[in-house]
Amino acid sequence: MMKVKLWGVRGSIPCPGPQTMKYGGNGACMELRVDGRDEIIVIDAGSGVRELGNALVANDLSNGPLNIALYLSHTHWDHIMGFPYFTPIYIPGTRMTVHGPVSYEDDPLKDVVGGQMKYRYFPINVGELASDIEYKRLGEEPNMDLGDGLLLSTKFLNHPITALGYRFEYRGKVFCTCYDHEPYRNLFITDPDHPEYDEAMAYEGEEVAQEQNQAVEEFFKGADLLIHDSQYTAEEYKTKVNWGHSTFEWAIAAANRAGVKRLALFHHDPDRTDAQIDEMAKTYCEPGKYGDTEVFFATERSEIIV
Amino acid sequence: MMEVDGAANKKAINKFIKRMPSLSTTVGKVMEICSRTDASPNELNKVISLDPVLTGQVLKLINSAYYSLLNKVTSLTRAITMLGMNTVKNMALSTAIIRSVSGAKKSKSLPTKKFWAHSIATGVCAKLLAKANGVPVMECEEYFVAGLLHDLGKIPFGDEYIDVLQRVQKEYLPLIEVERDLLGVDHQEVGRLIAEKWKLNDAMSSAIAFHHDVEAAPEEHRVRAAYVGLANMYANILDLGYAGDPFPAEEGADKMLEITGLTWDMFGEVAANVEEEIEKAQVFLQS
Numbered sequence: 005m006m007k008v009k010l011w012g013v014r015g016s017i018p019c020p021g022p023q024t025m026k027y028g029g030n031g032a033c034m035e036l037r038v039d040g041r042d043e044i045i046v047i048d049a050g051s052g053v054r055e056l057g058n059a060l061v062a063n064d065l066s067n068g069p070l071n072i073a074l075y076l077s078h079t080h081w082d083h084i085m086g087f088p089y090f091t092p093i094y095i096p097g098t099r100m101t102v103h104g105p106v107s108y109e110d111d112p113l114k115d116v117v118g119g120q121m122k123y124r125y126f127p128i129n130v131g132e133l134a135s136d137i138e139y140k141r142l143g144e145e146p147n148m149d150l151g152d153g154l155l156l157s158t159k160f161l162n163h164p165i166t167a168l169g170y171r172f173e174y175r176g177k178v179f180c181t182c183y184d185h186e187p188y189r190n191l192f193i194t195d196p197d198h199p200e201y202d203e204a205m206a207y208e209g210e211e212v213a214q215e216q217n218q219a220v221e222e223f224f225k226g227a228d229l230l231i232h233d234s235q236y237t238a239e240e241y242k243t244k245v246n247w248g249h250s251t252f253e254w255a256i257a258a259a260n261r262a263g264v265k266r267l268a269l270f271h272h273d274p275d276r277t278d279a280q281i282d283e284m285a286k287t288y289c290e291p292g293k294y295g296d297t298e299v300f301f302a303t304e305r306s307e308i309i310v
Numbered sequence: 311m312m313e314v315d316g317a318a319n320k321k322a323i324n325k326f327i328k329r330m331p332s333l334s335t336t337v338g339k340v341m342e343i344c345s346r347t348d349a350s351p352n353e354l355n356k357v358i359s360l361d362p363v364l365t366g367q368v369l370k371l372i373n374s375a376y377y378s379l380l381n382k383v384t385s386l387t388r389a390i391t392m393l394g395m396n397t398v399k400n401m402a403l404s405t406a407i408i409r410s411v412s413g414a415k416k417s418k419s420l421p422t423k424k425f426w427a428h429s430i431a432t433g434v435c436a437k438l439l440a441k442a443n444g445v446p447v448m449e450c451e452e453y454f455v456a457g458l459l460h461d462l463g464k465i466p467f468g469d470e471y472i473d474v475l476q477r478v479q480k481e482y483l484p485l486i487e488v489e490r491d492l493l494g495v496d497h498q499e500v501g502r503l504i505a506e507k508w509k510l511n512d513a514m515s516s517a518i519a520f521h522h523d524v525e526a527a528p529e530e531h532r533v534r535a536a537y538v539g540l541a542n543m544y545a546n547i548l549d550l551g552y553a554g555d556p557f558p559a560e561e562g563a564d565k566m567l568e569i570t571g572l573t574w575d576m577f578g579e580v581a582a583n584v585e586e587e588i589e590k591a592q593v594f595l596q597s
Contacts, residue, residue, distance in 0.1 A: 107396075143377050145380075160377070160392070166377075190391070191391055192387065204437075
């Protein structure tokens, strides 16, 4: 059995307040527990990771030193800003491995994540941490054997910097993340009258976009639980093209095409109020309306059994 | 006559390939494109793709362990779509910069700009012929890249290549024969080594390694190698640029026509476009 607990579901920036009490205001973070496995898997270190850290110290530390594998979807700030506030990193004996993608032009993962912990930003320097932290850059890899029957595959997604989706498989069950992600599209000029128009580029651009979108769907095919970027409505997206996020409409359609059983709409826009989400749920989450996939809005502190 | 020391030549070439720089004069163009925030994917694609060495290096970077992509990326269009403008921009920029400051040895025997003009002409011609013959549009771009890169194997040759080129001119011989005779190694073989180093795909590598011996190419890549072989011959005969081979062996032409299904008439059809495409490419050759 895999158990997923969502500690932060919000995109861009934490947004606590009376209007986000129900779905939550913390940034991306989730905890994955796998039956019989000591290691605690954490995906992303947005502001939600602070509460997770507190819970681990309260509930798990008494069983011995913490063994944590942190997987980062990417290194945009809203996905790493909670790291300095994650209490286990200050506890001697904690063993942690930070996995994540790094864009070609960027510094090593250790500097990108640990670079937040400099005196100018934070009172403690990354070099002063008492725990044992190892950093591992990840690329696109199929079926990594994590031991105990747990498999992990990764897939590059479409975002302004390199981002990875994660697919965990355990005893025939699949839990998959697909954020931050915008559907691939043809980036090349398609208007034949444009002076820079190039037929081959326009054509290939279209082919590649379709092919990549298909590859992403293949990646989360048949997932029992998919957590998918869905920051915008199709209408809102019109002015947010290239920002690296998906629409509800896209996420739902893609999940249905891929035979996903349950889809959690995730990475809520910080301006989205509880009332608005409740209203949207009437449309987007109506059973059977768009297909067989069960659709729901990700809610902070909720637990999902896979 | 002195005995050909093929082993020594190969050793020297291997050493060169190990620390091989590229040949770009488009560094400035790449830098300009990369410094502009309004540069379009089309512009970026165009600027990089007109430089065979840079194109190869960017594709090599993408296919390197760095990204460890499950499927090889074989074109810039694909690279830009999958990894985004910024990543490809940065790859091109850093590659170009590294290259421009590396100060490694350059072949004095083949003039860089003319060598490029030949490479571009071959690429353009291969693409246009493929297009004229009904090859799917998407694949045509790979024919262009294969044509651009087909003569990469000439880059590592040093001053000894001057003797080769002189004998070609003096005795009206096909370049590859003289290379084998005087150096004990030819540019196809060297090109294959570079293709391996740059992790180019088999189709690309075959075009580089067999454009003078298309029948020896693996069957599945023979057609593309033949297009590149014909395009190369065309560029050589019409003096489009200069890559040292003004008297190519013409015996293979009929076989290549047979393999590709092309006819001589089709060359006439693409001629006008070749000139125009090369004209455009000249802009990027002016540093």
